[in-house]
Amino acid sequence: MANSTTIVIFGASGDLTQRKLVPALFNLYRKRRLPADFRIVGVAMTEWQDADFRAAVRVGVDRFSGYEFTGEEWAAFAARLYYRPGNFTMVRDFEQLAKTLAELESGPADRLYYLATPPRFYADIVARLGQTGLTVERDGWRRVIIEKPFGSDLTSARALNQSLHHVLDEKQIYRIDHYLGKETVQNLLVFRFANAIFEPVWNRNYVDHVQITVAEEVGVEHRAGYYDGAGVLRDMFQNHLLQLLSLVAMEPPGSFKADALRNEKVKVMSAVRPIPAGRVGDHTVRGQYRGYCGEPGVAPDSQTETYAALRLFIDNWRWQGVPFYLRSGKRLAEKTTEIVIQFKCPPTVMFPLSPGYDLTPNILALCLQPDEGIHLRFEAKVPDTAADMRSVDMEFHYRTSFGPAAIPEAYERLLLDALQGDAALFTRSDRIELAWELIDPILAAWRQPGGPPPAIYDPGAWGPTEADELLARDGRAWLHSCGRHAG
Numbered sequence: 001m002a003n004s005t006t007i008v009i010f011g012a013s014g015d016l017t018q019r020k021l022v023p024a025l026f027n028l029y030r031k032r033r034l035p036a037d038f039r040i041v042g043v044a045m046t047e048w049q050d051a052d053f054r055a056a057v058r059v060g061v062d063r064f065s066g067y068e069f070t071g072e073e074w075a076a077f078a079a080r081l082y083y084r085p086g087n088f089t090m091v092r093d094f095e096q097l098a099k100t101l102a103e104l105e106s107g108p109a110d111r112l113y114y115l116a117t118p119p120r121f122y123a124d125i126v127a128r129l130g131q132t133g134l135t136v137e138r139d140g141w142r143r144v145i146i147e148k149p150f151g152s153d154l155t156s157a158r159a160l161n162q163s164l165h166h167v168l169d170e171k172q173i174y175r176i177d178h179y180l181g182k183e184t185v186q187n188l189l190v191f192r193f194a195n196a197i198f199e200p201v202w203n204r205n206y207v208d209h210v211q212i213t214v215a216e217e218v219g220v221e222h223r224a225g226y227y228d229g230a231g232v233l234r235d236m237f238q239n240h241l242l243q244l245l246s247l248v249a250m251e252p253p254g255s256f257k258a259d260a261l262r263n264e265k266v267k268v269m270s271a272v273r274p275i276p277a278g279r280v281g282d283h284t285v286r287g288q289y290r291g292y293c294g295e296p297g298v299a300p301d302s303q304t305e306t307y308a309a310l311r312l313f314i315d316n317w318r319w320q321g322v323p324f325y326l327r328s329g330k331r332l333a334e335k336t337t338e339i340v341i342q343f344k345c346p347p348t349v350m351f352p353l354s355p356g357y358d359l360t361p362n363i364l365a366l367c368l369q370p371d372e373g374i375h376l377r378f379e380a381k382v383p384d385t386a387a388d389m390r391s392v393d394m395e396f397h398y399r400t401s402f403g404p405a406a407i408p409e410a411y412e413r414l415l416l417d418a419l420q421g422d423a424a425l426f427t428r429s430d431r432i433e434l435a436w437e438l439i440d441p442i443l444a445a446w447r448q449p450g451g452p453p454p455a456i457y458d459p460g461a462w463g464p465t466e467a468d469e470l471l472a473r474d475g476r477a478w479l480h481s482c483g484r485h486a487g
């Protein structure tokens with residue numbers, strides 16, 4: 001990347017900028033991955049000078065960059081940080097910004113605009129950028145990163161896509177889902193498509209079912225204002241869980257190019273069978289942790305779900321009839337993100353089984369966090385017995401194979417990809433709309449007046465018992481901790 005490049009962060013005084021964006025940019029700078037001639041311009045309402053911005057983000061870098069660094073390294077980076085106060089709704093502030101950018105760049109430059117702002121400003125900011133000529137690609141590219149959440153339902157997501165497309169070409173838009181920047185999530189693609197041994201069994205002939213769990217130990221914390229209106233389905237399923245489902249279930253793309261990858265994700269999302277209205281209760285579970293309504297900022301009679309479990313089917317040749325169980329919630333027993341693929345049992349067992357011992361199916365567990373790695377569970381003969389068996393795990397851990405510092409923050413990868421024009425790990429407009437099409441009817445059924453309230457579960461449990469029953473009805477059980485049986 002030889003060109004002069006400017007990264008403009010809207011929302012520069014906010015939490016995301018301090019905790020994620022500037023630490024990620026600093027790490028990229030230290031690794032010499034940013035263009036030689038770059039600058040970062042922060043914009044927000046707070047009346048700061050450059051020095052105030054530099055001091056504020058230094059606090060974030062100290063805490064979150066994860067590396068030791070010298071005063072000289074910081075000083076060299078900080079000299080490229082600028083700040084301009086501005087209101088996202090005022091055209092004159094964007095005109096002023098255009099002048100500032102021209103002065104700082106003093107010549108042709110590429111520009112990345114990062115919208116780290118409350119979602120209600122996304123359309124406004126892009127409209128103002130368009131009005132003031134800041135999106136015109138005359139002397140360099142212009143790209144916009146949009147944070148999540150992208151809409152709150154299909155109607156709002158469509159409206160937002162339309163307002164963005166009014167000003168920008170789709171290729172200029174980078175809708176971020178930081179999950180896709182995680183090393184372990186990218187490794188899903190490598191695992192599936194750079195190894196020959198799994199692909200032949202990755203289908204309905206061998207897979208019994210798939211489980212995807214994104215569990216949090218924390219409660220709603222300081223996010224009650226947003227969360228109580230949104231709930232877990234909008235917060236976690238529409239984006240992260242359905243992204244993981246796409247990566248597990250999609251067909252091999254023809255190449256690693258953005259559109260080849262994104263086409264396959266869209267194909268698999270459009271094959272997910274919608275849950276019919278009137279049958280939502282058969283395929284979903286909705287929960288709320290005990291004490292949620294007493295949290296600061298939460299309505300005392302809130303019906304918002306903090307837990308959800310879904311059973312989905314994918315109507316295509318590869319997956320017909322294989323259930324995908326997805327669950328996510330707050331205040332659960334452990335913080336973990338994992339994908340478990342349970343294979344079918346052998347059709348017949350020639351070994352005499354010890355009394356009370358059932359053959360355990362093979363399980364492949366992809367542990368995305370916190371103990372990043374892969375576990376394969378299979379049956380082994382217990383030594384010094386005739387033919388007694390026990391399940392054993394073969395394990396790969398990132399930290400032991402690649403060292404403790406091997407896993408960078410997702411934002412590093414995503415910022416670098418956006419700077420390099422690689423949109424493979426960003427979400428295209430059609431996929432976002434398909435995800436909402438799936439989620440909207442579930443939310444509508446859950447939220448209809450007079451509908452059943454969410455099932456209450458105790459903090460520290462694995463969700464409501466109704467979620468266990470969802471699988472028990474199919475003769476299955478949730479698995480967690482990368483393959484160990486729940487309970």
Ligand SMILES: NC(=O)c1ccc[n+]([C@@H]2O[C@H](COP(=O)([O-])OP(=O)(O)OC[C@H]3O[C@@H](n4cnc5c(N)ncnc54)[C@H](OP(=O)(O)O)[C@@H]3O)[C@@H](O)[C@H]2O)c1
Binds near residue numbers: 010013017020046116
């Ligand atoms: N924080 C995270 O870890 C995280 C993670 C994933 C996604 N996100 C998403 O990232 C976005 C930003 O989140 P955040 O947590 O950083 O929010 P935040 O801390 O509330 O920051 C919001 C920023 O927007 C600025 N702002 C608000 N109204 C403005 C206006 N009219 N004119 C100019 N500036 C204005 C604020 O400036 P002043 O304070 O100076 O007024 C502040 O810099 C959200 O969409 C969020 O969903 C955040």
